[in-house]
Amino acid sequence: MSAILSADDLNDFISPGVACIKPVETLPPSTTADASSLETEVILDGQQPEVAQPAKITLTDCLACSGCVTSAEAVLVSLQSHSEVLNTLDLGPSLDLLGPDADGRYTVHGLEDESRKLFVASVSPQSRASLAATCGRNITEKEAGQMIQRLLMGEEGLRAGGRWHNGFAWVFDTNAAREACLVLGSDEVLNEGIGGASRPAKPILTSSCPGWVCYAEKTHPYVLPHLSRVKSPQALMGTLIKSTLSKFLGISPDRIWHLAVMPCFDKKLEASREELTDAAWARTGKASRGVRDVDCVITSKEVLMLAESRGINFFDLASSRPLPRQTPFPDARIEKFLCSRGSSHSQSSAAGTSGGYLYFILQEIKARHPGSDIQTTKGRNADVVEYTVTSASGEVIFKAAKYYGFRNIQNLVRKLKPASASRIFGARTAGSARRTGVKSTALDYAYVEVMACPGGCTNGGGQIKVDDPVVMGRRGLSSKPGPSEQKEWLSLVDEAYFSADESEDVDVHVGADGSQEVPVNGISPSYARDTLAYWASTTGIALDKLVYTSYREVVSDVGKDKTTDTERVIQLASKVGGGW
CATH class of the missing domain: 3.40.50.1780 (Rossmann fold)
Known part of the structure; x- marks a missing residue:
């Protein structure tokens, strides 16, 4: 990299139609352009010049979906x-x-x-x-x-x-x-957060998946007020x-x-x-x-x-x-x-493999409302699930959902898109899920667990895949694994994820008054809060500065006219033969 050019100067988006940050060996070989290639191409004898085919990519190939990696x-x-x-x-x-x-x-x-x-x-x-x-x-x-x-x-x-x-x-x-983040995220959803800070707009969306955050910042900035700050x-x-x-x-x-x-x-x-x-x-x-x-x-x-x-x-x-x-x-x-927990963890398989943010919140709500029940409704595929917590009398206490995979995420953000005012005088508001007489179900949720990878984090892009030579060699596979082998492999990874010793002791936090707290999914919320407060006091730093973050809209410069006024004048003058 040139000493003159720094990473700060590179704020362009790499579109899939132009280039891709897949491994270099998967890209078509580049050809050296000569000076003539910079001029307008002339078609001779009706023959189109040969153009290298663009790299074929999928959502799985992209680091942060749809070419939003700079x-x-x-x-x-x-x-x-x-x-x-x-x-x-x-x-x-x-x-x-x-x-x-x-x-x-x-x-x-x-x-x-x-x-x-x-x-x-x-x-x-x-x-x-x-x-x-x-x-x-x-x-x-x-x-x-x-x-x-x-x-x-x-x-x-x-x-x-x-x-x-x-x-x-x-x-x-x-x-x-992770356990501290679960407690902080639950407090953010159910309380007012740390230091009386205001909560994100509902529905609150998880922000622990950087691919999802990157996608939101660059393509749907209107969802940023909904992102959890934890x-x-x-x-x-x-x-x-x-x-x-x-x-x-x-x-x-x-x-x-x-x-x-x-x-x-x-x-x-x-x-x-x-x-x-x-x-x-x-x-x-x-x-x-x-x-x-x-x-x-x-x-x-x-x-x-x-x-x-x-x-x-x-x-x-x-x-x-x-x-x-x-x-x-x-x-x-x-x-x-x-x-204290060693190199292992113990949690229910119902929590999923992405940390269990939504599961922890649901369990804490259920613990606060004895007799309540958690009902699940499957969506259009296995990576979309809705959850409803109802009281003993049948009253709805809490509604939430999980959306995994970019295809499902796109449907979610479309529902959250705010209404845009029509430029035509007297016309109705258009361009959003909030059409007249229509209410988006996404707006009813208090919380949504969003993850970019279908199936969760055990299926992350950096994980060892079933078609990796190491895996194929150790499993004795001679041909490229098919969908059934890939599904079996992911189930083995999930099984290993939940292989923690269930007999491990869970610390029971004893309060100053001698009361003992019932752990939520093996986690003591008050112990986590006390430890976080101790961390802030020993470092002398406000806790909100330690545990919260922020987000910002990222605007692409690609396709925008960067020509200065002086350059435009020079270009115009050259076209009319100088003139000055």
Whole structure:
């Protein structure tokens, strides 16, 4: 990339008819254009010049649907890969963390060398499920998480190679942040939010799927007031790690390098958002764009590539070797919150594989209204479901829905489109679902769980697919898998996702008055709220700055006339022979 040209200058949209950010090898070969190609083409003997066929893409191929990925974002995505992880690990020795001492304090050595960093990672349960299914041999999600720990932290993993033999100091489970996001999202829907802040417009739409957020910002900005302001688990984990370690270790956030392992390529775009940097929560007073809360995102597939690049067989890490020992986290209460559930989770399969946002809200409403009942109504396909909570007397208490996949999302946003006034005097309002005498059912919902991938996050674009050579080799498949094999594969990934030990103990939170709270789907809402409040108090940062984010309309410059007035005058003058 040219030193003159920065990613900030690239705000164009890449349309599928022009180009696509599918892997380069799938695109048709480009031809070198000569000077004559810049002039108007002349058709000779009735023969049309040959034009290369555009790449054929589908909704599944797109990172964020319908060509709404910009070239700037393509650059940002390319900068986040397993190669970037290895290059960063090899820049210099990691910071030395010594402690805790008798007072529980830590000492960080090596700060004088700016290339030295402290490496921290967080891993999603969907990625662990994908790797568990790939391993086979009845490997559970928890065991797959332990394999990732051995890779990132262990002596037999990344530390065995590289220039400095660096590894990660901590590897956390994003389920801790997910549980906090569930409580925050429920509070946003059922209460007034944190600090008395106003809630989004109804229906409130989930915002943890970056592909959906990207699509909304660039194609349907009228739905932005409906988006939940709660950060995604990836983003919340990044803020929690960097703000807490920065506070307790006395180092700046840019000395902490946070890697996230996610099931989706769009998470790379999320990590690049300006709203998800320390500029949104740190009191630096600097007019800078800030340090990312998540420095790099790699997908489940890239975990295998990461291991292979260092000559490590990832599947050999499923051994009985003891797990690498993690240094105690600088704050015991935050450590308990991050590590109490281990590398596993336990939730009902009815919650789905995308975090269970809607399911948690429905269960909390049911707990608040004894005797109430949850009724489900299937939509036009398996990825559209409506939910209604009714009281014992049959009164409707709450209505919600889930919409997965871009085809269904398009129907949802069409229903939410506001009415547009006709330019014809006396004409009726048109152009929306709110026609005279017609009321959109989407407007009746209080909440909608929206995810870009059909089937949920275990089917994310960054997951290991059944036609991957690794999977085909380990499953003994000689021909390209068909639809039945793909369906069976997804069911195996889902099975691994729900393979948590149901006997795991769930912390029962005891209030100051000695009362015990009944967990909702294995989660104690008051425990999560108390921990979040403690986090805000220890860092000295308002909680709303730590847990909420914002969105903005993104306008494409493609197809717009960028010619300045001076250029237009010059062009006009040249056409009339100068004249001045």
